Amino acid sequence: MRLKDKVAVVTGAGSGFGEGIAKTFAREGAKVVIADINEAGGKRVAGEIPGAVFVKTDVSRNAEVKAMVETAVAKFGRLDILVNNAGFTHKNMPMLDVSEELFDRVFAVNVKGIYLGALHAVPVMRRQKGGMILNVASTAGLRPRPGLTWYNGSKGAAMLLTKSMAVELAPDQIRVCAVNPVAGETGMLKDFMGQDTPEMRAKFIATIPLGRLSQPQDIANAALFLCSGEAEFLTGVCLEVDGGRCI
Numbered sequence: 001m002r003l004k005d006k007v008a009v010v011t012g013a014g015s016g017f018g019e020g021i022a023k024t025f026a027r028e029g030a031k032v033v034i035a036d037i038n039e040a041g042g043k044r045v046a047g048e049i050p051g052a053v054f055v056k057t058d059v060s061r062n063a064e065v066k067a068m069v070e071t072a073v074a075k076f077g078r079l080d081i082l083v084n085n086a087g088f089t090h091k092n093m094p095m096l097d098v099s100e101e102l103f104d105r106v107f108a109v110n111v112k113g114i115y116l117g118a119l120h121a122v123p124v125m126r127r128q129k130g131g132m133i134l135n136v137a138s139t140a141g142l143r144p145r146p147g148l149t150w151y152n153g154s155k156g157a158a159m160l161l162t163k164s165m166a167v168e169l170a171p172d173q174i175r176v177c178a179v180n181p182v183a184g185e186t187g188m189l190k191d192f193m194g195q196d197t198p199e200m201r202a203k204f205i206a207t208i209p210l211g212r213l214s215q216p217q218d219i220a221n222a223a224l225f226l227c228s229g230e231a232e233f234l235t236g237v238c239l240e241v242d243g244g245r246c247i
Contacts, residue, residue: 001028001029002028002029002224002228002229002230003025003028003029003030003081003224003227003228004028004029004030005029005030005031006025006029006030006031006080006081006227007030007031007032007033007072007076007077007078007079007080007081008022008025008030008031008032008033008080008081008082008083008227009032009033009035009068009069009072009079009081009082009083009121010022010025010032010033010034010035010083010085011035011036011057011059011068011083011084011085011086011113011117012035012036012059012085012086012087012136013032013034013035013036013042013045013083013085014034014036014037014038014040014041014042014043014044014045015036015038015041015045015186015187016184016185016186016187016188016216017085017136017181017184017186017216017219017220018036018083018085018086018136019041019045019216020215020216020217020219020220021083021085021216021219021220021223021224022034022045022049022052023045023048023049023220024217024220024221024223024224025081025220025223025224025227026049026050026051026052028224028228030080030081031051031052031075031076032049032051032052032053033052033053033054033055033068033071033072033075033076034046034049034052034053034054034055035054035055035056035057035059035068035086036054036056036057036086037056037057037058037059037086039054039056042054042055042056053071053072053075055067055068055071057086059084059086059109059112059113059116059117060105060108060109060112060113060116061116062116062119065113065116065117065119065120066120068120069082069117069120069121069124070120073124078124078128079121079124079125079128079131080125080128080131080132081131081132081133081134081227082117082121082131082132082133082134083134083136083223083227084113084114084117084133084134084135084136084158085136086109086113087109087110087136087138087188088105088106088108088109088110089106089148089151089188089191089192090102090103090106090148090150090151090191091191091194092145092147092148092191092192092193092194093147093194094147095147095149095150098149098150102150103150106150106151106154107150107154107157110151110154110155110157110158111154111157111158111161114135114158114161117133118133118165121133122169122172122174125172125174126172126174129172129173130172130173130174131173131174131175132174132175132176132177132226132227133165133169133174133175133176133177134176134177134178134179134223134226134227135158135159135161135162135176135177135178135179136158136178136179136181136219136223137155137158137159137162137178137179137180137238138151138152138155138158138180138181139180139181139182139183139240139242139245139246140152140155140156141153141154141155141156141157141158141159141180142156142159142180142238142240142246143245143246144156145192147194148192155180158178159178159180159238162176162177162178162236162238163236163238166235166236167236170235175231175232175234175235176235176236177226177231177234177235177236177237177238177239178237178238178239179219179222179223179226179238179239179241180238180239180240180241180242180246181214181218181219181241181242182208182213182214182240182241182242182243182245183204183213183214184213184214184215184216184218184219185213185214185215185216186216189213192204201213207245208242208243208244208245209243209244209245209247210243210244211243212243214241214242214243218241219241222239222241226239
């Protein structure tokens with residue numbers, strides 16, 4: 001088991017990529033805290049993982065992220081891995097049509113969520129003399145798609161934050177990496193495309209050399225490697241899981 005006795009918090013774990021990561025980590029021996037703003041989804045996933053704990057969490061709210069980390073430590077005694085997976089997007093549309101409120105929400109979840117996660121997880125990891133933070137960014141931050149400008153920018157920020165955090169936290173033996181998924185079979189897909197039609201799916205798939213959208217297990221497999229001991233000398237890595245889109 002590649003994560004035996006590790007304690008992992010996965011945000012946005014009530015569906016999609018986060019669910020895939022949480023279940024994969026659990027199969028590999030981790031004790032998992034399921035954090036999600038969606039109570040029904042989070043409780044469902046936690047109920048499907050023996051010993052898992054659910055914490056309702058809006059990652060843009062300081063007090064809720066603090067409670068999330070405190071729950072992990074209180075329940076399992078430590079925190080080894082934080083996966084900042086929770087994400088939010090505006091619908092595919094011209095950049096000037098995105099409201100200020102929607103813009104703020106995108107950056108609150110996708111960028112501020114990383115800040116708040118670090119604010120509460122890093123002190124715990126420093127006391128333990130090590131840890132791992134994995135940010136789920138996106139190929140959108142590297143090869144942006146039209147109509148998603150502000151979302152693209154938030155994921156570009158997540159990638160640069162990953163590298164900067166990695167350098168600053170390296171003396172504490174805290175690794176920081178990211179995975180960059182291409183568009184996948186999650187609840188946000190329809191927003192990325194603007195409309196979920198066979199024609200629009202075909203258009204998106206045509207940009208991916210391996211000929212399909214990503215699946216949660218694709219992202220979970222990459223996350224597992226980066227969070228395992230096999231990657232102990234990797235930090236600051238932003239790994240494209242994209243079927244070749246960014247080549």
